[in-house]
Structure formats: C-alpha cells, structure tokens
Amino acid sequence: MSYLTREPLSPKEWHREAVSEHSGASVEFLGIVRRMEGGQPIEYLEYEAYEPMAEQMLERYIQQAQEQFGLSKVYFRHRLGKIRVGEIAVIIGVHAPHRAEAFAGCQFLLEALKRDVPIWKVRAG
Amino acid sequence: MSYLTREPLSPKEWHREAVSEHSGASVEFLGIVRRMEGGQPIEYLEYEAYEPMAEQMLERYIQQAQEQFGLSKVYFRHRLGKIRVGEIAVIIGVHAPHRAEAFAGCQFLLEALKRDVPIWKVRAG
C-alpha cells in the first residue's frame, strides 16, 4: 500500500469505490495549497518525505484509527513534489457507521500526520 | 437557493466548482443510508420536510457558519423522498483557510441540521 504519490490527487478516486452497507457517515478532509504562505503570495509548495518511514507510520496510524473508531473504510494519500496553489496536498477520507466516529477518525489521522509523519514543506515559490 | 432536492446527490457536483485561493482546508460530510435501521435490515428510508421553513433555517445557519468560522465556501444539499441503502441523504461541504475552522464549520452545520431543521425520516422499507 502506498500512501505517498507524486501524481495529482482527486477525491474522485476514492468516491469510485463501493460504499459498505455499514457506512452511515463519510468524512473527507482535503489539504489544499493556499496563495498566502507565511504572509507571502506563492505559486507552489514543494513537499518531501522520508518515504519508507512515512509509509510505515501511516500504515500503523490507519490501523489504529480503524480499530479505535470502528472505521469501515480509510483512504489516505499525500502528494509529494511541487503542488500548485489550489491543488490538493492530502486527502483523508473515512467511513464509519455514525458521524461522531467518522469525524473523530478523520481528525485523529490528520493530527497524527501533522505531528509525527516525516513529510516536510521544503520550498515555496 | 434550494438546499433540498428529490434528485440523487453526488459530491462531484460541488467538487466541480473552483477552489478559492484562500481555501487551505476542505471538509465534506456525507450522510449515507445504512442497511440496519433501528436493529432491522431495510432497503430504503423516506424523508419529508417542512420545506419553506427548512430552507429558511438552513440559509440562516449557513450564513452564521460562514461568519463564525470564516468559511470561504459552503455546499449543503439534503435529499427528500425515498433514498436507498448506500445512497447519500445529505452532503455538507465547507472550505476554510485552516483545518480547525473547516471541521468546526462542517460539524456546526451538521449539528444544527440534526437538532433544528424540520426534516424527518418518515418511513423505512
């Protein structure tokens, strides 16, 4: 399973998958590159990762989220390389039986990403 | 503006719209009809609404959410009539500069819907 990619991301990809009969709630987070970064207008951000460690940590956090929040599906992709303003840097999509677990599971993965997963914004231009 | 529809819902519709340069975070909630409802397997749920009041309340809550959380975009659709298992009953999509406001704004609208907006599940079959 690869959670990292250099290709453009689209939420279409995971919406194409079938919905489980146990899924009553879907929550999707998109992280998007903004025009203003650190008070300056930019055209793109460039991301790099310590890829094998990032993949391994994401795998573990996703398993933990599935168990802890009873998620019936998780879709996680982070893009690396140059990402232009308005393009998607990360997609975190989860399904759960009910809304509270879906929101909690999605936010758990996002906070784990922001805190621990070795991915960096290395350049803005 | 109509937030209520009898047509099938798809998140594609709001993803087609352009992303503002101020949007750094997008959060989307989908409410999906589950197989089990009240402990019984079902094929569909049927929703009705007090439509003019529901539209008016949604309009007001959306304006409040935009101001309170600084949302740069809100997409809200609730489907009425028969909705089959696996189909979408509601889409709440928001954009904001940062993730915390995007999650808070989406959850604010979902809780307002669940608490106050005159829409009912009237039948399961």
Add this chain to the structure above:
Amino acid sequence: MTVCVLIFAHLKSVLGADALTLSQPEGATVRDLLHQLQEVYPALTPWLESTRVAVNREYATLDTLLHHGDEVALIPPVSGG
C-alpha cells in the same frame, strides 16, 4: 380569526390530517391552540412534550401570540441527515 396548522411526520397519523384550519379567539397564544387541539385530539397528548411549534416558519414559544392567517406548524423531533 383563523390559523392554518401544518402537521408533519408521525403526527399526521395521530391527527389523521396533514393540515387543519382552526378558528381562534383574538389574543389566543400557542398554548391556547395546543389546549384546543388536545381537547379535539386526545391522542395527541403523549406527543406534545416532544413537539415544538413554529409560527410563520420560526420556532415559537407557548406565549407567542397568534394572528389571523398565521401558518402554525407542529414539529415533532427532527431526524434529518
């Protein structure tokens, strides 16, 4: 004066109607209207505690004054989403 009362969800079968037109004395409040409804439809009583009332598409209180032509709605607990 007369007001229109809209009925939703399971209250339709409790009252056997989607809408009623009720005649009310001048100065009647939401409380008075609910008392009148309870007398005519005793089956409504157990549902009233969980029912909210809207007047002209806004949630109202028991003290809200009614006026000729008002659109009153009985709102059972909502279950959208």
Add this chain to the structure above:
Amino acid sequence: MTVCVLIFAHLKSVLGADALTLSQPEGATVRDLLHQLQEVYPALTPWLESTRVAVNREYATLDTLLHHGDEVALIPPVSGG
C-alpha cells in the same frame, strides 16, 4: 561499527549533505552520535532541540543503542498536510 545518517528538509543545507556514513564505537547511543555530529557540524546546534531522531524508521530516544548498519534519520519538525 558504521551507521548511515539520513538528513531531511532544511537540515540538508545546514549539514551540506543528504546522508552521511559515520563510524561509531561499540555501545554508542543516539546521544553519542548527536555529540559527534555537533562537533563536526557546529551549525547544527541551534536545530537540535527541535530535531527528533529515528533509528530504522522508528522514533528513538537519546538512550537508544546503535548497531552496525543502522539507518539513523534526523527528523526536523514535520509539516505535512
């Protein structure tokens, strides 16, 4: 023994390298390795407080023992998402 040290993000320009191969005495810990790096690269000092260390792709502590062939990584504050 030797270990490989991987360097990420802005630390690459601080150390002028993407990766180093360092020779360490038997029994060396992450703390010993960081001391050695600081001596060779004094410019690293102000960054060390915010830098975490991973050994073989797991976050390690200063007391983690190093072994021949370990993959050590200097992890500055992450900024994904």
